[in-house]
Amino acid sequence: MSTIDIELHSVSKKFGANRIVKNVNLSIPKGKFVSILGPSGCGKTTTLNMIAGFESPTSGEIRIRGRDQNGVPPEARKIGLVFQNYALFPHMTVAENVGFGLKMQGRSRQEIAAGTKRALKSVRLEGFENRYPKELSGGQQQRVAVARAIAPSPSVLLLDEPLSNLDLKLREAMRVELKEIQQDLGMTFVYVTHDQEEAMAMSDRIIVMQGGVVAQEGAPADIYGRPRTSFVADFIGKSNILPISDVGDAETGNGSLRVLLEAAGVPIMAAPMPGLGPDKARFCCIRPEAVRLADAAGALDEPANLLTGTIQKVVNLGAYLEAWLLVDGGITLKSMIRSTRLDKLVVGRRVELAIAHAAVQLLEE
Amino acid sequence: MNRLLAILFKISLAAILAFITLPLLVVIAASVSPTPAVTFRPSDWTLGWYAALWDSRWLDPFLLSVKLAATVSVASGVLGALGAYSVAYAKCPGHTAIMSFLLSPMSVPQIVKGVAIVLFLSSAGLFNLLGTPGLVVAHIVLTLPFVVRMAATAMFNFDKRLDRAARILGAGPAQRIRYVLLPLIRSGLFSGMTFAFILSFNNIPISVFLVKPGQTTLPITVINHLEYSLDPVLAAVNVASLLFILGAILLFEKIGGFSAQFHGGSK
Ligand SMILES: Nc1ncnc2c1ncn2[C@@H]1O[C@H](COP(=O)(O)OP(=O)(O)OP(=O)(O)O)[C@@H](O)[C@H]1O
């Protein structure tokens, strides 16, 4: 296990009577790309501001590189921050903006020039040194903001929704670039976003926040494949979330559990959930791509639930078809099916569906 | 309809400009008049009245006014910047009340301010402050609200995220003021200071209560001269001070850059 750059120990923050961040525990490993993901207002910026030192926790402890940060002002924390709106100094050129941190460290003129050049090179913005921020496009300003933050070589860079002001194409391109910059520099990135795709695409670890608490933490594939709550399942990707009752014990050799889909009264088999007792499970989550047509082409070579249903609606998304299927008993499942199966998906037709046991995830709440 | 409005707008603009410039033209013409009576003949003009200004009778008051205006502008600039900082930037407790208080002298007529200051100085027994020290204080009272006003507007518009950005880059309080806040409010502060300079340089209603014989400001000297005669030397004084003020504005503009190429806030 690599060393830890940032730790939060039961950190809470109150504004007046409102508890905005509640008892958050985090440890952010050195050199990793960690995203804090959550809906608007869940306390992401507040958490970041506490790490940066702009807000102090009402209770709890924040450690950076092992040292308690209580009473340490932002200017002494030696971390970088990229603001959502960039906050570039409008009266300074690109080079002056990027060199500002080095200048504050009291570096020599040559060191500042060299550091500025290096930072601008890593964000691929050479040749813009003498422009003013307002003479740059949004994407270029964004790069300057990143260059300015990395120029003093902080060990940790915090980024607060740095791509949210850019259009979709640029955002996707910048995702790749930011990830490359992070890997090249080996810097720890703490990346705040409410865009789950962004978090999935870039992160080594994702911390999902909801209403001031950490709802789940883990690798992107884990969070997507094994969401713990219906909030996480719903927030990360698309999913069918169905209330269940009557969770039975493992009945089959592979450890699958038998549960009753409450609305339909249909029993299905679900994957066992480590750390989640059968009595705690309230919902199950089925990703749309796990709902398949149970014919030769869609056959699964693993234990699967077989259901019958009627096709209600089909939307062609190009590579995929999105279909709504009314399962006998009265529940609707959304499914994603490859477009090559278009001929099978006729509205009103009855179809057999296959859902792997392992694809049915039990959720806590 | 729009066209009619546009024409009306142009006519009124021309009228305003004429209203401002025509008297100036008359004064300029009078200042080169060949006879003591103010006349104007294009064929026959002289710069003799300007030559007459090179005399301690006019030079001393001019120098006093310049020193006064410069001192007042710098003092009001420093005090105004500090006041605006705590009121509009740091938002100290009671900042709205303090702001109104700082601006309140604006609504007191200048004559009243002049009388009040003289009464205060004499009832407090501070007779030796009458004259130049009193002038400095009185002119600061006069000009401070304008400087506070303009500096406060600039600080109010200052994007505080820039302060945070500087902070996380390692800038301490003094460095943030020097490298980020001051450059961004400089134009507002300097326009306030320019205004203070002009107000002080031209002031009559307050100065008239405080000047001492032998230590009069230029506008008061002009008024005194007017009691004896209305001759072209007054026109020459006016044109000369006008040129001086213009020069001063250009200088302030050069240092302060009111029309700098950037604007506050980051977009
Ligand atoms: N200084 C403050 N005083 C009072 N309430 C605040 C303050 N700052 C934030 N809040 C409240 O705290 C909650 C969380 O705010 P925060 O900015 O951390 O959300 P966020 O997760 O960053 O949201 P977004 O994605 O919209 O940026 C919000 O309800 C907000 O109104």
Ligand SMILES: [Mg+2]
């Ligand atoms: Mg936020």
